[in-house]
Amino acid sequence: MSDAFLDTNILISFVFYINSLHPRAKKVFELYSEFFCSFYVKEEFERRFNSKLRNISDFFFDFQKYLENPQKEFYSISDLFNFVSKEYEGKKLKDVSSSIDPFWNNYIGIESQISFLDMKNMIDTCLNDLTIDSNINKGFLENIIKLTPQRRYDYPNIDAQLRLHGVSDEDRIVTLDGHDFACASVDPIDFVTFDYDCFNGAKNTKMLCFNSIKGKYDFNS
Numbered sequence: 001m002s003d004a005f006l007d008t009n010i011l012i013s014f015v016f017y018i019n020s021l022h023p024r025a026k027k028v029f030e031l032y033s034e035f036f037c038s039f040y041v042k043e044e045f046e047r048r049f050n051s052k053l054r055n056i057s058d059f060f061f062d063f064q065k066y067l068e069n070p071q072k073e074f075y076s077i078s079d080l081f082n083f084v085s086k087e088y089e090g091k092k093l094k095d096v097s098s099s100i101d102p103f104w105n106n107y108i109g110i111e112s113q114i115s116f117l118d119m120k121n122m123i124d125t126c127l128n129d130l131t132i133d134s135n136i137n138k139g140f141l142e143n144i145i146k147l148t149p150q151r152r153y154d155y156p157n158i159d160a161q162l163r164l165h166g167v168s169d170e171d172r173i174v175t176l177d178g179h180d181f182a183c184a185s186v187d188p189i190d191f192v193t194f195d196y197d198c199f200n201g202a203k204n205t206k207m208l209c210f211n212s213i214k215g216k217y218d219f220n221s
Contacts, residue, residue, distance in 0.1 A: 003034035005178035007193035018102040027219040038177035055095040076113040148181040165201035183209040
């Protein structure tokens with residue numbers, strides 16, 4: 001079996017269980033036996049872990065505060081989406097929006113709506129679990145993921161091809177880090193990313209040394 005070089009989004013998706021991609025990230029860790037990332041991915045993960053944890057926590061605290069003066073007795077998942085669309089934008093909006101469906105499924109279940117008091121109680125439970133479980137999952141990753149050596153070359157031709165295919169600056173760094181490691185590895189290395197542009201760009205860049213390029217649709221739960 002191939003080993004896996006992981007993009008930052010795999011680590012983030014795994015750590016936060018109230019995340020729409022968490023089941024797919026779990027599948028990644030079930031299907032491979034060895035896991036690698038670069039120093040850049042490790043540093044980016046630390047930044048994103050802290051910011052995402054803060055963004056999700058802020059959302060639940062904000063919504064609890066909103067429920068101190070409820071406008072109605074019962075609330076649905078649509079009310080959560082409406083709230084975040086009015087209150088947040090950019091990265092915070094993306095972080096929070098991806099947590100709503102998993103929160104509802106894990107803590108509320110099949111109910112179409114619940115009372116504002118029950119909602120406040122479920123949020124309390126989720127906030128407590130969020131901090132504990134995300135740090136447990138983070139510790140799990142720290143124990144199994146190996147850091148690759150620092151990249152040796154810039155690979156300007158490959159970088160130009162990735163740029164041409166729409167891969168962002170950050171994702172080109174990650175892809176080239178993995179490529180450098182894969183070229184020197186005696187074992188086949190798959191590159192795994194849940195970012196569509198990075199997946200598409202890497203898939204269409206033929207000079208990469210990876211055994212295979214895997215995206216989120218390759219890991220159906």
